[in-house]
Amino acid sequence: MDWTEFSRSLGGELPPAQLDAPLIALWHIARGETARAEEILRTYEGEPSADWVRAHLARTTGDDSAAARLYASAERPMPTGSAEDERRGIAEELLGRLVIR
Numbered sequence: 695m696d697w698t699e700f701s702r703s704l705g706g707e708l709p710p711a712q713l714d715a716p717l718i719a720l721w722h723i724a725r726g727e728t729a730r731a732e733e734i735l736r737t738y739e740g741e742p743s744a745d746w747v748r749a750h751l752a753r754t755t756g757d758d759s760a761a762a763r764l765y766a767s768a769e770r771p772m773p774t775g776s777a778e779d780e781r782r783g784i785a786e787e788l789l790g791r792l793v794i795r
Contacts, residue, residue, distance in 0.1 A: 697786050716743040717788050723751055724781060742768045743788060750780055 695710060700721070703710050709721040715738055722731040731751055738744035749764030754777045765772050773780045 695789055695792065697782055697789065700785050700789060712792065714743075714788075714792060716741075716747045717785065717792070719744070719747050720750070720781065720785055720788070723747070723754065728755060740767070743791075746770050746784060750777070750784060753777065753780075 695712060699710075700717075704721065704724055709718045713721065715734055719731040719734040722728070722734070728751060731747070735744050735748045735751070739748075745764050746768035749761050749768055749770065752758075752761035752764055753773070762772060
């Protein structure tokens with residue numbers, strides 16, 4: 695799956711089955727379903743990919759102190775670009791790591 699397919703899937707009712715938890719949470723963030731994303735990510739606290747997505751979520755909801763802490767936990771710099779550009783970058787990297795079974 696690539697960014698184009700991920701983006702297209704946002705119009706569906708459910709995230710694609712092959713996505714892992716951080717990507718499913720990112721899918722929900724892209725749809726504005728932040729409570730669902732937070733619920734998914736809570737289970738994976740301390741996992742770098744999930745913390746990166748949690749940092750993005752905190753940034754997009756205006757919680758800059760939580761975002762800074764989570765970016766540090768994920769060993770990622772605080773981004774300066776748009777949330778949409780960041781979301782695409784996260785998705786592209788995580789999709790590139792995804793192992794399809």
